[in-house]
Amino acid sequence: MLNQTPIWKYILVIFVLAMCGLYALPNLYGEDHAVQISSGRNTTVTEDMIPSIEATMTSAGIETKAIEFRDERILVRLNDPDKQLIAREKLDAQMGDEYFVAMNLAPDTPDWLEALNAEPMKLGLDLRGGVHFLMEVDMKQALDKAFEDVIGAFRAQLREEKIRYRSVRQAGDQVEITFRDPDVLERAQFFLRGRYPDMVFNERDDLTLRATFTEIKLSEVRDNAVRQNITIIRNRVNQLGVAEPLVQKQGADRIVVQLPGIQDTAKAKEILNATATLEFRLVDQTNDVNDAINGRVPARSQLLYDRNGRPVLLQKNIMLRGNHIIDANSSTDENGFPQVNISLDSEGGSKMSANTKNNIGKPMATVFIEYKATDKRGPDGKLVFEKKEEVINVATIQAQLGSSFRITGIDSASEARDLSLLLRAGALIAPIQIVEERTVGPSLGKENIELGYQAIMYGLAGVLVFMLIYYRAFGVVANIALITNVIMIVGIISMVPGATLTLPGMAGIVLTVGMAVDANVLIFERIREEIREGRSPQQAIHFGYDNAFSTILDANITTFIAGLILFAIGTGPIKGFSITLMIGIVTSMFTAIVVTRVLVNLIWGGKRVKSLAI
Incomplete structure (x- = not known):
C-alpha cells in the first residue's frame, strides 16, 4: 500500500533528532560566574594549589560553588555573581604576575555531556557580551x-x-x-x-x-606594522576558535580586538598579549664567555642566558628570524621529551641551508624573544617595552638544514604547545601591549535581548495555534516538526565549532520558523487539492508530498543562495544572520518534508482511511 516508510528512514530521523537534541541540551543548564587561573610561560598550574585558593576565598568571605582543576587550569565557580570581581582581585594578588587570572563565564554543563563535547551556544557581543582589548603597537x-x-x-x-x-x-x-x-x-x-x-x-x-x-x-613601515600585526592577531584569534571577532585599526598605532562570547579570556589575553619570535644564531667559540661575563663583550658578540641562568656567548649575526616560519607544531622526540617541529618558507629554507652548510659541527642556539611592556612611558607618551631574550636550546649542527627541522630543550608539553601556537600564528612585526581590557556588556541592553527571545516565542506560539486550528490533525504534525526544527537549529549552532548566535541571528531563526511552516502549508494545500479532485486519502497524501516538493525545493534553494551571498560579502551581524538563515533552511527542509512525511505515514500510512482531518 501507499505511504509506508522504510525502516532506514525511521532510523535516520531518530538519529538526527537525537543528536541535535543531545547537543542542544547544554543550553538548558546555564552558566556560572567564575574566575580562571592559567599558567604563565615559566609557571605551571597544579592541583596542589587548590587548598591555598580555598583558604583565600574563605578568608575573603566568598562562597564557592566548586573549584575545579582541568586542562592545566583552575576554575573557581562562584555562587554569588556580585563577588566575582572581588574574587578575581584577591586571587590576582595571591598569584602575582606569573599567572593569568581572569573573570569568566563557565558553562554549567554536566560531565556526561562534556564527555561528548557538547557545549552551549556561543553568544555574540550584542547578546552575551565578551572581552574587549585595546592594543598599542610599539612603532x-x-x-x-x-x-x-x-x-x-x-x-x-x-x-x-x-x-x-x-x-x-x-x-x-x-x-x-x-x-x-x-x-x-x-x-x-x-x-x-x-x-x-x-x-x-x-x-x-x-x-x-x-x-x-x-x-x-617611514609611513609605509608604520602602516605595515599595524596592518601585518592585525593579520597575525586575526590568525591568533582563529587559533583560539573565536567566531566573528572584531579586529580593526584605531588611530595610527592602536588595534581594537573584540572577542564575542569567548569563555577562556585568560588564554586569549595570554596569546594576544605575547610578542614572541625566534632567532637562530651561532655560538661564539672564538671568544671566552668568562671575559664577556666580566664586561668585556666582543663587538660582534652578545651575551645571553638560558632559563637556568647559564651564560651563552652568541654571535650577533642572525642566521634566521622567526618571520620565515610558516608552520609549527608540538610533538615528542624519540625519548618522549617535548619538541617543536618547524617549517620555513622558501626564502627561510634557503637561508637556513646556506648558513648551516658551512657550519656543520658548530653549536647553534635558538633564542626566544618577547617584548613586555613596562609601567614607563617615553617622551612621546608611548609605552616603553622591555626586550627579553632567552636561549632555549643549544644544539650542534649535525647536517645541512633545510625548510624543516625541530627545536628541543623545552620544559613541558604545554609550553611546547603554546610556543608552536605563537610561531604558527606568526611573529609580530612590532611588539604590542594590551593597554585597555574590559568586559563588554550586551550592547543592545538586557531589555532588547529579552524582546528578541520573546519575538521567537510569540512567533512560534502564534504559528502553532494557527496550524492547529486551520489544519487540525495535520496541524499537530506540522507543529511537532516546527518545534523539532527549532531544536535542530539550536543543536547545530551548538555543534558547529566557532558558530556564534547574534541578535540578527535570532531574526534568522524567526524567519526560518515562518519558512518551515510555509513548506507545510504548500504540502497540506496540495493534499486538499488532490482530495477535491477525487483521489483517495492515501493517493492525496502521496501526490501532495511529491507534487509540492519541487516548489519547496526551488524556493529554498534561491533563499539559500541569497544567504551564501550575504555570508560571502557581509561582516559581523550580517554573517550571523546568514549563518542561522542557511542552517534554518536546511533544517526546515528536513523537518517539513522528511519528518512530517514519516509522522503522517506512521499515523495514516498503509491503512484504510476514509477521510483526512486536514
Missing part, C-alpha cells in the same frame, strides 16, 4: 627592526661587491656607513642609491655615508 621597535634588516643587507651587499667599509651601524633614525677612502665612499654611494630608491644618502666630512628612510617609506 620604535618596528622602525628599529627595519633598520636592522637594512644594516644586514648593506653589509652583505657591500661585501659581495668587494667594497671595503669600516663599520655599519644605526645612529638614531639613520644608518651610518664609515669608510677609509673617499673613492670607496663614492663607489658605495653610487651602488647603494641604485639598490635603495626609498632611502636618502648624504655624505659627511668624516668619510661617513648617512642613509635615512624617505617619509613615504
